Amino acid sequence: MGDSSEVKTEAVEEVSALELRLLELAKSNVEGISNDDIKEQIPDISLPELTNVINKFLKNGTFELFKTKDKLYYKYKDPSKKTAVKGADNEEKVVYKIIEEAGNKGIWIRDIRFKSNLNMTQLNKVLKSLETKKIIKAVKSVSASKKKVYMLYDLEPDSTVTGGAWYQDQDFESEFVDVLSQQCQRYLSEKWEESVKKGGGPLLIRNRSYATANDVHKFISELGISNVPLTVADIESILYTVVLDNNAERIVATNGSYLYKAVNRFLPSPGLVKTTCGICPVANRCGDMGLINAKACTYFTEWLNQ
Amino acid sequence: MSVQLGKVVSFILLERFGPLVERVGTYLFEYGTNPLFCIKKFTDLPIPKIKESLAILVKYQLVTFAPNKNDSVANYTLHPNKVLLHLRYPKYINMIKKKFGDEAEVILEEILQKSYWTASEVILHVYEKLKKDNKSNVTLPALRDNFVSLVTAKYLIRVPYNEADDKAVPSLVVQDHELHMAPPVDIMELSTNPQGGNYKDKDIYWTVNFDRFHQDMRDKILVNAFTQKFDENAGELVKLLLRQMYIRTEPWTDVSNPIPLLEIKDLVRKQANLKLLNSFFDQYVNVIEQDSSNLIRKSGEASGGSFQIFLKEAFTQFAWEIVEQCVLEKFDSKAARIFRLVKLKKYIDSDLIQQQAMIPAKEAKKLTFQLLEENFLQIQEIKKASTGTGPHKSFMLFHINLENVVRMLLELCYKTLYNIMSRRNHERTVNKRIIDKKQRVDTISISMRSQGATEEQLADIEDMITPPEKEILEKIDKMMKRLNTVELEVDDTIFLLQMYLVYQ
Known part of the structure; x- marks a missing residue:
């Protein structure tokens, strides 16, 4: 974020009084302004001067030119985004736009190629240059390790791309998951033992030994075994593995959330x-x-x- | 009917009855039901020998016979599962010992050994035997009572007998009411005439009712399961439920008839050692009923609520647990997790497996396909409608066919049994010299002792076995014990898996 704001102030310094007026006019009209609008609002301006300024704006991307009903409109575009592609050629701009649209989910190179209609070599060149300028970045997706997706440099990748808390770079941290599931299991069985010790009849013992995902979440956070902040949903999925290991059972509580409880098996090992x-x-x-x-x-x- | 089972069966026949019987038995196993001349043709044994072998097999109820179409020739059929029961004999004897005491145990042992016997002869034989062992307080009436209680508890049943003599192949029948009718045993006659064979019940033979034992074993498994999962009180509760179940339900139905709770409550109140169960009775019922396993369910509110036991479902769940345990031990916990996930989801895609089991993609794939290779999992392919070719043209869904897996594990059990037996045999042959020597020394020392030899002489004879030899003997002894225990334990697994198949 740092350098883009710097670029912005630089850009603002360069503009003259006329440019400022024009900018303000454009900013106030989100829909865009036409040549007639400019003439109406800023009558004391010569046409060549205006052409110069507009051309300058169009070149550095402050203005966007588009056409509706055979009329040309200029639309203001936030220079904090725009300046990133300053000095870029048309191809780069097109590719940038496509990548920008993809947001923090990123976009696959093949899809960029289809959307931009650029050939492979050209696209590679463009992507490389954008990457070296630190405008975009390539993120490896966890779902397919060979597949790279592109997104804007300052975006935080979506959890479907990174895999959430369980992934360090592209690797699934199975040890981390194992430790967590062990701890969850320990928590549940300790809770059970405790309620057995307290006594008070089988029903009370059973009801006392149920734990919600929130309880377990609190316990895990207090343990401090995780550097990454874990959500309750993360804990739910860990608890599900404990259920799958046949060390706990899961029931649905009256409010629709899940309750977990440590259980015994029916049979000793055969x-x-x-x-x-x-x-x-x-x-x-x-x-x-x-x-x-x-x-x-x-x-x-x-x-x-x- | 598998190769492995055949191997085990012939091994048992060989160990128990010798090579001739084994050849006839194995032939019948391989070729199914056959008449005498076919057995003769293929085994190439002399007819008298075959007849003798068949007689032995029929006597022990391992082979049954049925007349062919025109009632002239008997067809013989081997029952391999009955042969397997020979491995379970120690368990039966132990059960009777626990339930009826030592005397009943000896009675059962004798009958198991003879396969069938008349009541009078068994009682006399056991009486003589126990007297020899210096058990002074044995009386004939006590033995008779023991025998009668075994009959009334249905551990012994009447052997079918031949009514009409004129047929070439006798058809054996027994009336239902005769099965459990107490035999007429005249104690006076026995005590006055212990040598004579012409007792009142001379044509009434009794044999062991294995089904009854299996019923007990099944109940024990259920009670133990509930004890393990909940606690002793829950186990007791299930025990009482099962006991009350027999009053109104056939023993081998899938689902028991409703059992009123009040009856159980009364029973609990009467028993002094179940105080805890008594005070928390309703709670225990509640907990067991609401458990996710769902094996005991409420069927109605009449007379304080009545409950049903779902026996078939219980053994399905037990079979699942066994299979899961096997996967756990064989492929480790992650594979077991995948296996249970597939079980819960019925049909599941491999991508979902990775996600939900929280196992790295590569490892998950490896484990899933390993399970597939070993036939624990199955693949179901579903074609996508639109796409033509390529890797994504179909979904691969994993699922489990429990019955297949159970049969596979049963097969593995047979193989294990066979391996245990052949290993034991092997160890015996390898160490034959030393075992024989030990036996010789033992017999010598026993006979010397009975002749009144001094301690010194006895020690001399004991010294004939050198210390290294002693060490080897100890090792063999340990090995044999281990193999024997494991044989019994594998048989437990076989029993459970067979129970599942019985209920299917």
Whole structure:
């Protein structure tokens, strides 16, 4: 933001009295002004002078020229945005506009090419020059790591592009998620144990051990394990992984929000997985003959010698 | 009917009945129902041997026979699941011991070993045996009472008998009311004439009713599950519910008939050790009813509310849990998370899996396809209407077919059983010399002791086994124990998975 405001003051210093008047006129009319409007509002002006000024404005982008009903209109455009493309050629302006429209979601290079009708090499050149001027930037999208999207330099990328709190650059921070889900689980089971200790009947125990996402959010924020500020929605999705791990259950409360509670399983781990065969990666290839067989199985031997 | 099951079956037959029976049994497993001459043709054994083997198999109810179309020849069918039950014998014996005491245990053991027997003979045999073991307080009436209570509790049932003798292939029948009718045992006759075989009930044979045992095992699993998930009181409550269920429901229905709550409440009040359950009774009912598992539901408000137990659903959920545990142990927690996500969503796209399971895209993809490769997940392809070719022409949705997965795991269980058995056999053959030596030394020392040898002599004989040999023996002993326990535990898993399939 810093340099664009500097540019703005510079631009303002350069303008003469006439230019100022014209600018004010244009600013007051958002719809744009025509040549007739100018003549009416600023009658004491010679045509060549006016042409000079308007040409200057059009060149540096303060004015935009457009045509409605066979009449030419000049429209004022905020120079803080405009000045960024100062000294840019037409192609750059077109591309800039397309990128600007895309906002903080960014736009894919292929889409720019279709919209601008520029060929690939030319477009690459333009994008490169805009990038070196720090007008636009390329952001890697998390949904497809090869796909780059372009957006204005000073915009904060949308969370669909960056992936939200779980992404550092383009990498998913699985360790961070794991730690958080462990903590959430700990919180829930501690809450449960506490309510069991308090006693007072099974119904009370159950109701006491429910926690909302807000409670967990507060607990996680107080722990201070996260540098990134987490939203309640983030915590909800973490809690859902705890539910998926079968360590908690989720019910819908009367007000429509979710309540979470630590739960036990029905069954202890089955006998099958207590053997080596139940978890053997090559069980499919095991037989009476061949290298993999029960008699010479190293997993078996290790387990029997434990 | 799988190759793995066949291997296990022939292994059990070989261990329990020897090679001849094993060959006949394996043939019947592979080729299904067959008459005698086909068995002869393919196994190439002498006819008398085959007959003998078949007699043994029929006696132990592993093979049944049925007449062919013109009633002249018997077709024999092997029941592989019955063969597998041999592995469960220790469990049955243990259950009876806990429920009816030591004497009933011995009775059951004898019947399991003989497959069927008359009441009088069993009672006499057990009486003699227990007397030999110096159990002084054994009486014939007590044994008879034990036997009768086993019959009335339906742990023993009457063996079907042949009514008409004129047919070439006998058809065995038993009337329903005879199944659980107490046998006429005359204690006087037994005590006065312990050698004679002509007792009153000489043609009434009894055998073990495995179904009844399985019912008990099923109930125990349910009670344990509720104990594990909630607490002991909830477990007790479910136990009482199941007990009351039998009054008005067939034991193997999918959903029990409604059980009035008042009955249970009365039962709880009468039992002194359930004070906590008594005081929080309504709350426990509430908590169990409102649990997300939904296994026990309210069916009506009449007489203080009545409840139904959803047995089929319970075992479906248990099967899910087992499968999930297997995925967890085999592929770790992230894969288990994906598996459960697919389970919850029924059909899900791979992109959504990454997002909701919070697993990095690459890893999620890897795990999903690993699960797919091992057949835990299935793919359903849905073509997009508009696009022609290219990578995006269809959606790939992942889903789970539980029955397939359960059958696959069952297969893995059989394989595991087979591996355990063959490994045990292998260890035995490898260490045969040393095991034999130990046995010889043991027999010598026992006979010496009975002859009144001195301590010194006994120690001398004990020393014949060197310290390193002792070490090996200990190791083998540990190994065998481990293999045996695991065999029983795998059988537990088999039972649970089979329960799921039974209810399907």
